[in-house]
Amino acid sequence: MNIVFDIGNVLLHWDPRALYRKVFASEAEVDWFLANVCTSAWNLEQDKGRSFADAVAEATARHPEHAEAIAAYDTRWPETLTHVIEGTVEILEDLKQQGTPLYAITNWHQDKFRETKARYGFLCHFRDIVVSGDERLIKPDPAIYRLLLDRNGLEAGQCLFIDDSAKNVAGAEAVGMKAHHFTSPDALRAELAAMGILKA
Incomplete structure (x- = not known):
């Protein structure tokens, strides 16, 4: 996955x-x-x-x-x-360590994102990041999800998308991706464990 x-x-x-x-x-x-x-x-x-x-x-x-x-x-x-969400970054690090393919889609201004990526090393864990400002596309436009899939040769059904916005989660599901509506690191970790994605 x-x-x-x-x-x-x-x-x-x-x-x-x-x-x-x-x-x-x-x-x-x-x-x-x-x-x-x-x-x-x-x-x-x-x-x-x-x-x-x-x-x-x-x-x-x-x-x-x-x-x-x-x-x-x-x-x-x-x-x-204001701060790093430490629990989620720990999940990201765990997934990276076990070899899980990691990607990101973010609604973010292109220049501000580049500044941010330079400040936070964990943002280098992703194989690809689709940045809305670069692409002139924003979630939940189906095109932004398809761009990630097409650019990386991914099948929608083999992707789990994680977002705090319910409408962005729905956008991912509309193109065939599995999705998790993020509310807390603990809830995310529990779902990833239940799906067999994150080892206990």
């Missing part, structure tokens, strides 16, 4: 609130800013490959009074990665 990981909030905890709690004085201000200025939809355009320079310019044109906070999304982006 080939194991295909998501990365954000499976192996690395990502939360823009962690940055903006340092920028704004109250949780209400953080909530307003992320709901109205640097929104999820705005961030998704970077995951599709839009440059951060263009993203910052677009948001600043809409909210010039927040220019400094908007710029921080780019210049202080590493502060949105």
